Every structure is written in C-alpha cells, then in structure tokens.
Amino acid sequence: MKVSSEKPFEIVYSLFSHEYLGLLFESFVIQLDEKGRLSFAHQNISHVNAPEFAAGLDEKDYALIQWMDEMQQDALVKKLNTKKLKAKEYLRKIYDEKTGNKTIQELIEVKVEGLRAKVLENLQGKRLFEMGNDGNPIWREIEIMPEKAKVLFHFRRNEENTHYFPTIKYRGEKLEWQYRNGYLVCHDPAWLVVDNNLFSFAKGVDGKKLQPFLNKKFIVIPKKIEQQYYKKFVTQLVASFDVYAQGFDIKVERSQPEPVLSLSDLPGTPKVDLFGNKLENEDEDQIVFDLQFQYGDYAFRSEEKASNNVELEELGNNYVFHKVIRDLEKEKSYGDYLKDLGLPVKSSRFSLTKSKAFGWINTHKDNLEEMGIKIRQSAIFKGKRYFIGHAHISVEVKENIDWFDVNALIRFGTYEIPFSKIRKLLLQGKSEFELPNGEIAVIPEAWFVNYSEIFSFLEDQEKNDPVLKLKKHHIALALELQNHNLVQLSLSKKLEKLKDFDTIEDYDLPETFHGTLRPYQKAGYNWLRFLNEYRFGGCLADDMGLGKTVQTLALLAHEKQRTSGATSLLVMPTSLIYNWELEAKKFTPELKILVYTGTQRLKDNSRFAKYDLVLTSYGITRMDLSLLQDFYFNYIILDESQAIKNPGSIISKAVNELKCKHKLILTGTPVENGTMDLWSQMNFINNGLLGNQSMFKKQFLLPIEKKNDRDKAIKLNAMIKPFVLRRLKTQVATDLPEKVVNVKYSTMTPDQEKAYEEVKSYYREKIVNENSLPGLKNQQFMLLRGLTQLRQIANHPRLTNKDYTGDSGKLEDVIHMLNATASEGHKVLVFSQFVRHLAIVKEYLEEKQIPYAYLDGTTKDRQAQVESFQENDKIKIFLISLKAGGVGLNLTKAEYVFLLDPWWNPAVESQAIDRAHRIGQENKVMIYKFITHNTVEEKIMALQERKMALAGELISTEESFMKTLSKDDIQALLE
Template sequence: MLRYYRFHKQLSLELYEAALTAAGKPRNPLVPVNPLDRVPRTTDPALLQFLAAVSRFQKDPTAPRTAADIEALRLVLRNPAGLPVYTHDAGFSDNPTAGSLSAVRFGADISDATLLVTRRGDTYTCSVQLPAGGRMLPLEEADIAFDHFVRSGEELQLLAGFPLFRLVRFFRGLRGPLQLPAAHFPELRRHVLDPLGDLLTVHYTGVRPASEEQLEETGLATAPARLLYLSDSGAHISITPVVRYGDTEVPVLSKRQVYAQDRAGQWFCLVRDEAAELTFTALLLQQHPDFERQLDTDPLAFYLHRSRFLENDWFLGAFAQWQEAGITVLGFGALKGIRSSPHAAQVSVQVRSGIDWFGASVKLRFGKQTATLKQLQQAVRAKSRYVALGDGTQGLLPEAWLGRFSEWFNAGDADTEEIRIPKVQFATVAELFKEDELDREALAELRYYQDSFAKPGALPEVPVPAGFRGTLRHYQQQGLNWLQALADGGFGGCLADDMGLGKTVQVLAFLLAEAGKDGPHTSLVVMPNSLLFNWQAEAERFAPSLRLHLHYGERRLRHIRDFDRFDLVLTTYGTLLQDVSYLKNYGFRHVFLDEAQAIKNVGSQRYAAARLLQARTRFAITGTPVENNSLDLYAQLSFACPGLLGSKRSFTQLFSIPIDQFGSSRHARQLQARVAPFLLRRTKKEVAPELPEKTELLLACPMEESQQRIYDACARELRDFIDGKADDELKRSSVFLLRGLTRLRQICNAPQLLPEEKHWNGSSSKIEALVEGIVNNAPGHKILVFSQFVSMLELIRAELEKREILSEVLTGSTRDRAGAVQRFETDDRTRVFLISLKAGGTGLNLTAADYVYLVDPWWNPAVEDQAIDRAYRIGQEKKVVAVRLYCPGTVEEKIHQLQAAKRALSGGIVGGNASFFNHISRQEWTELLGPLKTAF
C-alpha cells in the first residue's frame, strides 16, 4: 500500500494482511505486517530485496530523498510475490481501512523528460513535459502522486531516475514554467542545462536540425570519433564512452543534444549518429557482464571495482579490442596504483645460425614500449608475469608464452640481443621453436642434424681404415660411424656401451680414420692407471701405425710442443692433475676420457682439470654413465658436450631433483630425449647374442653364533645413534653412519677385519662357503674373487694356500699388474684371481675365468656388474656363473633389496644401472639395520 505519512507529506510503503470479500476486495480488519519480520523466513533473493526496499520507506519521514530511494522503488515495483497494490485516501480516514483503499497497478517507468527552452524576445522560458499516457504531457497537467509517480487512472508510472525526480519536484515548486532574462541565460545553460542535458532531454525550440551546408562548413559531416575515458572513482574505475562530433564531446550514455553555430551565427542542432553510438555501446556490453546491469541505473559511465578491472587481466583483452576497433583510450596512465601497461604483448621470434650456436632474437613490444631481453630474463627468473618497461610501466607477459620464455632461457645464454643456444642442443632447438621462427639457414642446418642423428644405424658408413688390424663387429662399425658423424658436426659425445663390447677398439678405428685430415692430428686419451697398459697393448695390436706416446711416469715429456710428433698420447687422471698447467695449453684434435665416471663429481679437481683441456671434440667413454644419480651424467656430458645440459644449477632444477629425489619418469624421458644423439649405449644382450649364457646366483651365508653376537652389538650401537638424532642432525652425520655401515659389512665378511677383533678365532661363514666353492670348481674352471676389503682377500688367500690352490692378487698396491693378469690368463696352474673391487673392477680383460665370486655387496650395483664383466665380455666362449655372497638378516640382505628398488634411475635415462646410495631417509636407515636377532 502507498500512502503519505500522517504528519509529513512523504511517501510511505506498508504491507497488510486482510481477508477478501466475494468480489475479491480487502475487508477489515487490515493487519499491519513488518517486512523485517518476514526476512528470517525468506530465502528468495528477489523477495528479500523487496522486503528491504519496503522497509526503507517506513523509516525517518523527514530524511531527504536520495538516488538510493529511487533504486529501492524500482525493486518494489518488481513485486516478486505478485501482491495486489493499493493507495490510501487520507481524506476518507486517517488510518487505512478497507474503504480508504483504491486498487492501482504499476505501469512502465518514466525514464526521461523533455525540458523545453523557448525564447520570446528578451525572455527565456523553461518548461517540462513528461511522456505519460502515450503522449507528451505538460508537467502542470500531470497528476503527480506521492512525489514519485505519474497517475493515469488506475496506473502509476514511476519517475525512474533521481535527476528526473529532482527536476519534477523543482518545477512543481515553481507552480509553472521558469522564466529569466536573456542576459542570465548563458550562465543557466552552462551550469544547469548542459549538465542536465546528459541525463534528460533538453530541447531548444526554434533551433533547427543542421543542414548539409552547415555540417560541411563546421566540420561535423565526418563520422564521430570514439573515445573512452578511464578515471578513478573511489574503489572503482569509471569507464566513460564518449563520441566526439567536431570539437564537442558527448557521453554516449547521455541524452545530450549537440548544438553549434554556423559562420552566420545561426544555431543549429546536430542529430547524433544513433547507429554508431549503439555499436559502440554494444561492444562495451559484450566485454563485461556487469555493464548490462548498470544500464538500469541510467549511468553516464560504466564502472568496475579495481579488483574486477584487473581480474584475469580483463583490461588487457578489453584494451586490445578497443585498439582494434579504433577507439582512443585516455586516462589509463593516471589511474592510481596501476602500473601495468594497457597494451597486450606482441612477441616475435627469429632464430639464426651462428658459429657453434643458434641465436634466438626475441622482440617483446607493449604498444610503443619494447622490453629488452635482459628485462625479460629478469622477469622469468623471478617467476613474475610482469616485465619492467622504459616508461615506468610494467608489461604483462602472456600466459601462453611464459613456459616458452622459461625454456628458452634455460636452454641458452642471453646477451643484450639474443639467446644463444649451443648447436649441440639442436634437438632442443627443434622442440622449442616452430619452423616459421627459424630463418632459412637455421632451418636447413637443424634438419641436417636431425636427419644425421635420428638413428645411429642410419649414419653414413665410414670405411674401415686401411691401418686397422682386425675386424669390426656390426655394432662397432655403427660406433665408428657415430663417432665420425659427431666429429664432422663439431660435437662430442659419450660412448657408453656395456662393459666388454670393445669401446677401445671403436675409438682406435676412429682415430685411424681421422689420421691425415687437416688440422691438429694429436689426440689424447686419459684413463685410470690400471688401464694404461691395456690401452697400449690394444693400440699396438689394432692400430700399430698410430704414433703412440705414454705421457706417464717420472720421465714423461715436459714440453707440449713435443706432442706434435705423435698421433695418440695416453695419460692417466693422476698425471692430468699434475700436468694440467701446460696440458691445457695444447690444442688436441680429440680428447677422450676412459672410465669417464672418474669425473662424475663436478666439484672435483679431476672434473675441473678435464674441462680445461682444449680439443676440437671431446668424448667420454664409460660403461656406467650413471652410477649414483643423474648428476653423474651431467658431469660427463658437460665435459664432452658443453652447453647440452646447461648450467649445473638449471640441470639440478630441471632434471636432477625431479628424477633423483622424486623418481619422475617424465623428466627422465625428457633428459633421455635431449642426450640421445650424443650418447651411444648398446648392451651385450642387444648386440652380442652369441655370448654364452650368464647365470647370477645369490648365496646365503648364515653367520655362526659368535659372529652374529658381534654383529648385533654393532647394529644396536648404530641404531641407538640414529634414534637419538633429529632429521637435520642425521643428514650431517653421514660420515659416522657410513663408518658404522662399513663395520657391519666387515663383520659379515669376518670379524677379524675390525681392529678390535683381529684376534677373533671363530669361523667366517663367507670364507667357509667361498673356499668350499673354489675347491669344488677350481679343477675345471678359473675363478675371479672380488672384495672391497683387501684384508678380506688376504684371509681368503691364506685359506687357499692351506689347500695348495695357486692364486694371483691384484690390489691398489700391486706394481706388476700386467704380469699378474698375464699369469692368470695363460698359466693353467693359477686357478684363482683375488681382486680388489676398486683396483680391478674396470679395464681388465679376464675371459679365461668363467666363475666370479662377489664376496661383499657394494652400494652401487653397476660396480658389481663391471666386476662380473671382466669375464663376461666379447671373447668369452664359456658360460659364466656369477655368485654374490651375503649374510641373511643383515645389512647385506637389505642392500640387495634397496638396490633392486633403486636400479631404475639409469635405465630411465641411458639404459644402464644406478646406485642405491642416493638419498637415504631415516626410514631406509632403519630398514637397513633391520631387527636384531639377539637380545641382551
């Protein structure tokens, strides 16, 4: 019900409950309803708004009306509950009764009025007309009800706009038109009529529409320009669409008429381009859902909360559309707290071919501002989506490009102009850049590399050099082809064939193929001491024409110029460290590192010295490119293929942590794909099916009671130490923990290996089982015995001597290594070769043996595989049996279990094996020690 307050002529809205007569009219009594009492029982949002709006008109009757009151009346008129509407006639009764009510209905809102301005002589007259009842009705004739409505019979039409409400109230207060002298009119027009013209229609009678001549004369015949003004409005940003007709700017959402004077001083009215303005408005309405709702409030501008303006980079997409549509945007730079450039990023990339790198030129523009490559790199490294620009703003990096930018910088080094990616990363370049981003030369070169190294078996065949004395197997020929292709491309690589497949032979054939070519002819091979005589023998056997020099011993050459007299120089890692100060100054043709896992620690002196060697190409030779973790591979390939895997820091983040710590197969595949062209690995199973069968056995050797008691006491001590340490302290105690584990492993072999137990006279279960096996097999087989502990080998030899079994021993202190190997291989009386795992686990060819005993398990299963492959290699004609001894229920059994769980690392990268001793957790330490068998 609509009524006036009893003592104030101000609209009040009230709710009542009443029974209905048979005719459907309310009857007494009318029971008032407090709208706020209904709120707790209401869940419909529209009905809640309705109740709140009704309540607004039951408060202070003396409060002045505001724009919010008009909005509340709009909500009331929606009448979501479909309630009947009545007005109260105060002349019938002071309080509402059934007889004082008149039924009404709400008609269409009145959102505009026309303010007519007429001049008669020296007087201007302003009057108001309202569109009501289907015609323009002078305000004096309109029936204004409750200050807010125009009544036409039973219909009420809301004056739907606060400026309109104020205009009607003002003119009703005048009780007639407004008249004023012509001298005062300019001021009225400037301060009242022009601003009012934005919200309502102001019509000057007597001013005719513009003629074609007037439009041409005043420059208004051209299409209007479109502008957007952005400005701060508290927590919001206002977006005001404006069209400019000549010099006159008109808000698109306003009702303002455009008036101008011709040269004769005659005023005329320009008809606004409704079609162009509607198109302009439609574009804005499509850009944000909030805008369409705001049209109901008759705004001059759209608005967005600052957070909504920035949300999901809305303004960037909108700004791009505005620019594309030819709309001028003004005021963005003055917005408070917004440093972002309004321009979307434009990225262009061009990759060219350099000397030994591909150069990627990246142009990043934001309007007229260009971000430098260094600025872009800083943003990417900081993982920021914003890049600093020269004008003080920040450009927003496109989401779709962030990953590409990061990958580019990870792949190469950036200078001021371009990102230089080593050509050794050609596979990465092909993956990171689209073909249309490469210039013609770079694309042709990239395709050449891809075709050349797609499959080692598809490489051009290299003729076997005339000076080669021997026959290359098919896979060795492929290895020669691969080495030659890499060298021709200026690349190095890692020859990682399985142990015993003849890597030395492939390298010697390659060096013969390189002999006589232009450039330096001297190549260098660095190796462990134990391999020196083997390399010399192999070179003299297969490549006798190579001029060979052993750079080793006290009488070695001191002047690098003397190297020019040789084709091949052999030296050791120890000699390299001593002589690196002048070896680094010689330009070799090729440098090879045999058993290249020797430089797997990038912080070692060996690694640093090897990196200083200069050569056209550098190669790593190893049967175990990954022993402990993926950083082993990084060290060897950063020597052989500088730049392939980037910096250690980036490699750690991109590959080492995901692979080594989290076992990511996806990252392992990515690493494998990157190194594939430069790492050649074939296993015996793949390329040497003619090799005899290899049988691997685990032999359990339970400890006897006294040995077990010593083991349990040591294990308890170590367990108590671990239990008493926090996780961070445990990580800092690795030396003590390893020493404790070593003691446990020594006890498993024989307690006499401990200094405090050297007089122990019990029996070692391992020695008993091993000697029994040797006694049984020695008559028909030659046997290799490997142990990490030299003192264990001495105990074993003493037992063999008691049984008159002749043996040879090879440890780090053995001087005549070649003699020991030759006697075992050729002397039928020597049946056993006792070998220190560290001294003889690599580089030896011992195919006379067909039994291999591994006395104690080693943390790294690859080292055990290498030891077995001293016998199981090309040239072996007998079946090979490898026996691993262990004490059940001890750390040795746990080592075997954890080895199996951690072998997958290398296989996921290069197809080999890996060490267990990577990242041992507290839980794994506990599992290693296992439950104690004896309680004290």
C-alpha cells in the first residue's frame, strides 16, 4: 500500500527470517492515522526512494537503510551470481544439502553477520519489530535495552565431571532467559531477544557461548576430557570474562607493570647495492630491543595486546588458573616514551647495530632509570656480558705554535681507558673491547660519527706522550666539534677570525696594483692575504666572470712588494696563457712575467729567479717536471684546477711534486664528476687536510655518493670551508643585468623518432632486461654509451649515422631561432657538446652564406675568432664546442646563448652561459636550452633536479651523475 510523504509517517525496522540467510532486517515507512498511531498502510523504503521521505529521516536512518538494502538476497548474490540466475534460484542451488557450495555459504554468512552487527549497534533510539508470517512489518515490537547485560560463566567441578553454564545479569538483577523462546539475532557479538527485549553484552560475548543454553540448563564435561577442555576453553573464558568456579581456583594478579627492555643479539648479514656489490660496514651485528612488562612472576611482551592473560597450573588433582589483569594504558605510556627517545618498540621488537644500540643506551640511561625502565641482557649473548653503564669522552684542543695539541679522557663506568686504545679501535671501525672486569664495552656510534675524522688526522709524538698533534689546517674540524660542544677549544684571537669571513681584517692594496676592486673582490683579496699569513693553502672558487684573475694578480703584486725576488708559478690550460698575460700587463704592469711555453722554450730554471711570475701550461708542467721541481717557488697557483681532479693522473702527481711556500687554486667548478675531485684539489693546497685517499673514500666519498649521507656532506663542507671562497654571481654581482633561462622543447620528426626507438630498444634489452653484465663498471660503460647515442639522435640522427637522410626537429627549431635573432641584429652564442652537431649547423650557415665565428678544440686562431665576434657587427653567430669554450672566454657582446644539448653536469652549462653573462655585460642575457621532447634529454633534466641536493652541500655543482643512478633511474631513462 502506497504511503504518502505529504501526510504523517514514521520509519520503522523489521526483523524477519529468510529461508537460507537467517534473520535479516528490512526498513519500512508506516503511515500514521489521525491519532498518530501506526496504521496498516506501509511500504518498503530503500536508498532509492528514501529522499522522498527525507523529512522523517536522520543520518543514522540513511545508514541503516543502506545496510539493510545490502543484506537483501538480490544485493548479496549480485557479484557471485555469474550465470545471472534469479536470486532465489541461485541461493537454492548454493544451499542445497547435497550439492551446495560451503565456501560461498561461508562468504555470505560473514557478510550478513557483519551487516547485522552494524545495524544492531545503530538501532538505539529507533523502533524495531518482528515481522508477522503474513508480512506485517509491525507484528510485534521489540524493545532495545539501553544498557549492556553481563554474562557470568559458572563451572562446578566434582569427582565425576564438570558442569558448565552461563548466567545473565541486567542492571544487577538476574535475567531469566532460558526456556523462554529466546533467540540470538547476531553471534559476533551476541545480541539476544528474550521476552520481546533485545539485549547486548559487555565484553563482546560470542553468541556461540550462549546458544547451547537457550533450552538447556548446563553442559557436562566428562572427567576424561577435563584437562584438555580446561586448557583450551576455560583458560580463554577466564581471560576474557567473569568466571565463578567451584572445584578449582582462580587467582587474580593486579599490579602496576614494571617495564623491562630485554636485549638479545642478531648476527648481521651482508647487504648489497642494486648491482650486487657488497656495501662496507653493513654487516655489523644487531642488538634486538624487546619491551616487556613484569606483573609479579609473569612477563608479557609489548606487542601482546590481550588485556588479561591466564596461565593454567596443575597441582596434583587440582587446577589453578592464574589471571593477570594488565594495565594496557600504562604499558602504552612506556611504549610512547621510548618511541619519543627514538626506540619504537611499542608494537614489535626493534633492532639497531651494536654501536648504535649501546650509544642509545648511553645517551638515555638516566632517562630510563628515572622512568623505572630496567635493562636486562638475554642469555642468547653466549656467555658475553655487555657493559651498560655510563660511557664518557672529553677532548681538549689547544693551539700551539704550528699545530694543535689534542688530549682526550675516556671513561666506561669507573674504568679510565687509554686514548690510544679507543683511537685505534675507532680508526679500524671496531666497536667492542673487553673491560678489566670481563664485561664487553661497545663504543657508542656517536663517537664514530663525531670523532673518527679528527682522530684519524692526529699525528703521534713521542712514545709515552699522551698529547697528540693536529695540523693547523684542520682548524675547521676543531671549530665544527666546538660548535657542537664536543671539544674544548682554545684559539688565539687572530685564528678566531677564521670562524667568520666577515671579521678578517682589511688589508691595503699594493701601490703597484693598477685597478679598482669591487667590494666582494676586495674581500676576496683580504681572505687571500689572511691565508698567506698563516701559510694556509686556498681555493678561490668564485663563479665564472667574477674576477678570480684580478684578485689573484692583486695578491701577486703584494708578494712582489713584500718579498722582492720571490718567483711564483701559475699553471693553466694553454688557451688561457694569453689572457693571463694581457690581464697582468693591464693590472700589474710592474710584475716581470715569463711565458714558459712552446717548443722553442729555453729549458733553464735558473732564469726563473729573474721573474716575479712564470706562466706555463699543464702540458709543459708534465713534460718539464724534473726541471720545475728543482726550483723553490713562492706561490704555485693552478688555474682551472679541475685539471688535477683525478688524483691518479700524471698531471695531478706532477704538480704535487713541485716545491713552494704557498699554494692557491682557482676554479669555478671544484667538483665536476665526484667527491674525489675535491680531495685531489684540497690535498694539493693543504696536504693531509682530508686524510689519505683510502681514508677519505671510507669517511666521506662512500657515505656521500653511495648513501646520500647529508651529515657527512655537511661535515666535509665544514672542514674545507675556511680554505674555499665561493661567491655566486647572484650574491655579489648585483650590477649584472638580468639573466633569463628558457627551455625550448622540440618534437622529433617521424624518421628521427624511428631511429631513436631502434637504439633505445637495443640498449633497454641490453641493460634493463638482461642480467648478463657482471659488474657495475661494465653496466656504467654500456649505459653511458647508450645514453650518449640517444642524446646524439635527439639532436640529429646524422651524429650516429652518416647515411641518415631525414630531418631533425631540433635542427629545424635552432635554424628558425638563429634566423630570427640574427635578423633582429642580436648576437648569439651556440654551444654544443658534439662537434659534429656544430658541423651540421655550420653546413646550413655556409649554404645560406651567413657569416659566423667558430671555435672547437682544433681551432688555432682562438683569440681571432673571439675578437671577430666581439668587434665585427656582421658576425652575429658564434658556434662553440662546450669543452673548448667552457673556460677563458669573455663574450660580453652576446645577448643570446643557445645550448643545443643538455649536459650531465649543469655546472658545465653554467660555465657556457657565463661566457656572456659576466662583468662588462650591459644587456639582458637570454638563454635557450633546446630539449627534444619524449627523449632521454627531458629525463636527464628531471634527474638533475633530484640529484643536486647533496652536491649543494659541497662547493660543487653536481656529484657524479652516473654514480648516483639507481636501477629505477636507469629504467626510467630507457623507457
């Protein structure tokens, strides 16, 4: 019968029995008569027509209607009924006694039971009825009892058997519920209807524990199965519910939990990187922390969440159930506290390497004692007993005349340990040693982190002298430790100034210097003078175009004024010698300069003493090493010092054999390929500053490059900071015009895309899909070769295939923009890493008779090409190979810079840009980076942004790009 939503109505819920699904709920809307009573006019309400009766529904009604819709037969079988049978027919088949499907029956029952539980929990305040056999939804009303009933389980044990039965109390009164036609609506949890009242239960009683007693007074447990029954069933009941027993005892333990951190060991297992290489220091044994709580004689692990625990004890013919009532809230507070201290043992065990574990204990021992948390060592330690008292280290560093004196006091409990013993263990990476009482002391990890570097740089003095020496150029390391309150440091007032660059005193410029230094250049000169006084070597690493040359010449002019007759040596790439000679004549005309180059050079080092400055190249230095090393120079200065970035190279070894009083290096990119570049150059200016190669590799290179260890990068930066001066153009050269960088995306032509996909597929098969490459080096070689070919094809397939006759999308864009800029009268620099790429552009310009300047590694008249571009208004285009044009050029007439292909190292691109964007430039510089869309070029750009974070901590611009690639990165590049 249709119910009108315009007239008074009421929503009710009705309980009915389904032939296969058991008890279900259905929702109805009932029309009210003129006296506000429920009438016989009713209709089913579902989520479809519910909005029609919105005036009489609240949020809970909408939820109840939805759940009741879901438990109806059509909704239940919809996903299961693949043959599209009628719902009734499908259920008849599934529930057939002989051929039925038990698995699906169980799935349906779990679903229905879950819906019943949801409905029952939300019915409070609603009207519930039993449905009549005639379908009347309001046949008999059921009252929903507002409070939860309690169940008490009884056991009466005698000589023959045990009687077991439950009783129910509601509001403290015993409820008569047996033999009263009661029934369970839901079992999990139990909801019971008795005498038209619906009861729920405290402690989530399972209905299966009540069901057998609806029409039975008790259950008898025979003597022969008593023991098994008590162990499996009664212990569970005692743990979870109120149990009244006769014939056996239940003892209840109520107390505060006593927290215990139990320690056990777990042997370390070697770990490998993505390419199967074993990582160093990754196999240290682990200490497992297990948080437990002691209640009297009973202990429970923190991850065991049962609020009550029961153990059964047999005493002769008697049984005793020991019930421990746990305070889970109190236990949780201890777990939370430990988590805040960095030990998340609240829900499971937690392991740390031994040095970290005992370091953590040493740091927090007082906190643990204050909270009453005990530490207990496991018997699993195989007879070892570890020291878990207080470990303390104090280090004192005092400035001496030419070095620092270092003294250290180390204690484990009452034992004072010789500094030499701990230092030796730290350097060997060992963390354990035996104390006089037989306990094993573990050196805290923090000592390795904080002191391993300074200890490794110490130099022994006389045998029994406890004081060790530290070279003064390790001041930064001492300062860094002092900043973190790890050492007591005593410095002279003068050396204190090195803490802050701004406090270095202002030095007068030499009278013989002809020129004016900008404020930041004058500050650089002051810094060079300060290093000079302390005999420290330095690295002037200002951005390209900020005047490293002029700052250095001011220093050399001062040296001539101070030490007349002292000769300095300046080593550089051959292409820069002419530029240095011109600059020296301009700013320091009184310096006597010898250009020691060329095949006609006179190989006589006695001539050097007649000059203030000798200019030579890296190549000549390598060839004439025996001659040069026999002369003692005042300064040895290396320009573009990245030339010695490889410590194993001939030139690197050669310059380290030269003799001098002071050393200085100049570079815009101290780190091009990796952290070892830095070691090589720092070791040249301050020998031993970063230790030997193997120590540096272990302490810094591997943690930084393999593990992205930011703390190590920061520490390395702190060590070199006093000896490296790096100013960015954006920081100091505020008078430079604006620089705008644009990315121009090109689309491959169909022929170009086909060539690209063929090569990409070949290398993806070789590198990603095959595991044939035995090691990382082979993989890197194959990867580099593949990526290089893909980058070349992204430019133009002719770079890899001379027979290619198709077009290139990038070349079309480059030509279009060249024509546009040149026709508007602008000058443009065109950089490419690939000379063959420049040749293709050059071929077009010659075909169209467009004048241009050109420079690559084979160009003889380098200066002439620069001058023609700078001074000839007809030449608007300068084609330059990235390698040949990265240094020594001053091209301030250019207003545009075109970078035809992205390079692994963004710093190299920056150098190219700086050919135009430097002091003397008056125009806005527009930079265009040409990137071919959907190629490895685009992916390299994205990777560069991700890989640059750590490198910024050092004075470099990027780490070795190849070394940082994971397997996922490689796969992404070759997708």
